[in-house]
Amino acid sequence: MKLTGAQIIWEILLQQGTEVVFGYPGGAILPTYDALVDYQDRIRHVLVRHEENAALAADAYFRATGKVGVCxxxxxxxxLNLVTGLANAMMDSSAVVAITGQVASHLVGTDAFQETDVTGVTLPITKHNYLVMSVEELPQALTEAFYIARSGRPGPVLVDICKDAQQKMTDYTPISEVKLRGYRAIKPFPQNIPLLLQRAKELIDQARRPIILAGQGIKHANAHEEFRQFVEKSGIPVATTLLGIGVLSEEHPLNLRMMGMHGEAYVNQAIANADLLIALGMRFDDRVTGNLKTYAKNARVIHVDVDPAEINKNVPADVGIIANLRDVLQQLTPMIEKRTYPHWLEQIAEWRKDTLSHDIMQMPLPEDMLIAPQVMRLIWEATGGNCTICTDVGQHQMWETQYFHHTRKNQLITSGGLGTMGFALPAAIGTKFGRPDEEVWAIAGDGGFQMSIPELATVVQEGLNIKIAIINNNFLGMVRQWQELMHNRRYSAVEMWTPDFVKLAEAYGICGLRANNVKSAREAIATARAHNGPVLIEFVVEKEMNVFPMIQPGKSLNEMTRRPIQPAALGGGFDFLDAQK
Amino acid sequence: MLIDRIEAQKNPTKHTLVAIVENKPGVLNRVASLMRRRNFNIESLAVGTTEDPTVSRMTIVIDASKTNAALVERNLYKLINVIDVQDLSEVPSVVRELALIKVRTEDAKHRGEIKQIADMFQSRVVDVSLNSLIIEVTGEENKVDSMLKVLAEYGILEVVRTGRIAMARG
Incomplete structure (x- = not known):
């Protein structure tokens, strides 16, 4: 079959099961957009308002569906505008295929109009990339790109295609099997897995204060069920990473919930005192470990990951297993004994009690004010937890993890490793295409939201029923918190003027609401949920409030900065700022 | 004898990795980018063709006192174009480096002395001019280092070294 390169692109997308492409046309990709006219009944193209959001939406689409996102x-x-989105996908291991136009092959290297060495620029932030100079190379490269993106540890792959390679014709036969010389989804390292599993079992048998550190790898291996069985048989409590939220219900009695910099105090106390860490599909990020020298220093470590380069990278493993988590759990669970750890769990419950005494939601609050944790709780209560939340980056993101309990699988979509502000709205767009029947909430701060305002137009043009919550404290809250706690409150470039968000929403034809106390917040959420269409709610919240507890950078897990038990001066000057050890 | 002793010396902080990679545009760039991005310290990197025209062979020397060689190996494996990685530090192997050294010669007496030194190092004089000689030397880095030390007495004008290449014995 003779086809143009442009037609081949769409044929391969169809073959790979692509249903939606997030993109933005332009000169060098014009032939592909021309061919799209004949394919738009089979593939939906979503015109974003900035390419970065195309990449972020594709990333979120992958997280929502497990299918490769395409931009x-x-x-x-x-x-170049895709770059931040691709780096985001790389850090959080999202399978994304990015297709970019390149100047015609005879112009490559001449500084032609709109020419950039895109494969050079994206080399360190993609799992792999291709420069396709001729139409003959195209089928192989693009088919491989999908395979590489979704296999092993997922990641973004960019395919840069010269304009003439899109225009020229060639004989096209679909490639059914990808054969790569070097690449294997899991590299066969010389490992004696049965022996390693036996050693892991022995460590588990000996442990008196074990804890499981659960990461996103469990989700990527689709091993939720195997994981739950392992947890319940082993009786070992679980702490999750930010991206590991949702691998086990947060209402499960053994799920202690999120660990790390803004994890609840008792979770980090449990890790600091553990004698065995069972790290599953997580990579000991610095936001999780704090100071590595003192991190869980009495604990033995079992580390399972699909990526060989993660074992011994930050925390040395006593038993390191490079394998698919599902396979490992299927083999390990039958080997271990059914146990409970009453003393250990009692101790953790004790710490938990102490944590609750520091919880702001346990403290009396004036009725005429609104704090962000209340907003998270209200959305959780109103939806019964039956929704997908896309958060941005910053304080609201951490409060969401603390005050919204995720009971369903993969309910939270957030930017973890890269911390990309402006993620929430494009992520909600990508999520809504992946889960059209789901209630989708984008929760963003006033800073992050102002980075993605243009995508409101996409929401309207595509007729997406997305609920948007802006947590407005007129500050770049997390940066302000760092300046307060670590720079003696020398506020530098953190105060933010914001537009009238309600009028802004109305300008886009979106229902806009505002709330500044619990009562109006509850009503606004109810109104938004009843409205069949996009709604934007501005929650005007307490300006200077901090996320606690906090492990400041370089500090150890047990050096958390806690919230004072009694906030100073309730009433007149409500002050959360007195951070004490 | 001198040379044998130098040959036998092994520098324990240096780790030799050999990566067999697909011979495609940009592969060297990918390997170099990985080293920089991960903050790996490399001593040398030598690239060349092999018996198979579709693959190239890279010999990478790592300062193991600064960089964990096992992590380098595992990260190399993550590159799609890398077919195989061998750590030659753990197996008996032949290790060589080639250097060209241009030495100042003031008179015929110097020339004679330098020629003698070259012979002792089992190396060759490959170019002669009125005021200089070029010597070609192959061997392990220590041998090249020693030779440079000796020749420094006469005045070294220019040096080029290839970096280490290596192959497992047997």
Whole structure:
């Protein structure tokens, strides 16, 4: 079958099961957009308002569906705008295929109009990339890109295609099997897995204060059920990473919930005192460990990951297993004994009690004010937890993890490793296409939301029923918190003027609401949920409030900064700022 | 004898990795980018063709006192174009480096002395001019280092070294 390169692109997307492409046209990708006219009945193209959001939406689409997200842009500025989104996908291991136009092959290297060495620029932030100079190379490269993106540890793959390679014709036969010389989804390292599992079992048998550290790898291996069985048989409590939220219900009695910099105090206390860490599909990020020198220093470590380069990277493993988590759990669970750890769990319950005494939601609050944790609780209560939440980056993101209990699988979509502000709205767009029947909430701060305002137009144009919550404290809250706690409150470039968000929403034809106390917040959420269409709610919250507890950078897990038990001066000057050890 | 002793010396902090990679555009860039991005310290990197025209062979020397060689190996494996990685530090192997050294010669007496030194190092004089000689030397880095030390007495004008290449014995 003779087809143009542009037609081949769409044929391969169809073959790979692509249903939606997030993109933005331009000169060097024009032939592909021309061919799209004949394919738009089979593939939906979503016109974003900035290419970065195409990449972020594709990333979120993958997280919502497990299917490769696809984004598209033209050469030069178009492709460069994808960069932050691709880096986000790389850090959080999201399978994304980015297709970019490149100047015609005879112009490559001449500084032609809108030419950029995109494969050079994206080399360190993609799992792999391709520069396709001729139409003959195209089928192989693009098919491989999908395989590489979704296999092993998922990641983004960029395919940069010269304009003439899109225009020229070639004989096309679909490639059914990808054969790569070097790449294997899991590299066969010389490991004696049965022996390693036996050693892991022995460590588990000996442990008196074990804890499981659960990461996103469990989700990528689709091993939720195997994981639950392992947890229940072993009787070992679980702490999750930010991206590991949702691998086990947060209402499960053994789920202690999120660990790390803003994890609840008792979770980090449990890790600091553990004698065995069972790390599953997580990578000991610095936000999780704090100071590595003192991190869980009495604990033996079992580390299972699909990526060989993660074992012994930050925390040395006594038993390191490079394998698919599902396979490992299926083999390990039958080997271990059914146990309970009453003393250990009692101790953790004790710490938990202490944590609750520091909880702001346990403290009396004036009725005429609103704090962000209340907003998270109200959304949780109103939806019964039956929704997907896309958060941005910053204080609200951490409060969401603390005050919204995720009971369903993969309910939270958030930017973890890269911490990309402006993620929430494009992520909600990608999520809504992946889960059209789901209630989708984008929760963003006033800073992050102002980075993605243009996508409101996409929401309207695509007719997406997305609920948007803006947590407005007129500050870049997390940066302000760091300046307060670590820079003696020398506020520098953190105060933010914001537009009238309600009028802004109305300008886009979106229902806009505002709330500034619990009562109006509850009503606004109810109104938003009843409305069949997009709604934006501005929650005007307490300006200077801090996320506690906090492990400051470089500090150890047990050096948390806690919230004072009694906030100073309730009433007149409500002050959360007195951070004490 | 001198040379044998130098050959036998092994520098324990240096780790030799050999990566067999697909011979495609940009592969060297990918390997170099990985080293920089991960903050790996490399001593040398030598690339060349092999018996199979579709693959190239890279010999990477790592300062193991600064960089964990096992992590380098595992990260190399993550590159799609890397077919195989061998750690030659753990197996008996032949290790060589080639250097060209241009030495100042003031008179015929110097020339004679330098020629003698070259012979002792089992190396060759490959170019002669009125005021200089070029010597070609192959061997392990220590041998090249020693030779440079000796020749420094005469005045070294220019040096180029290839970096280590290596192959497992047997």
């Amino acid at each position: 598209m842009a033209t050469s030069g500025p178009g492709a």
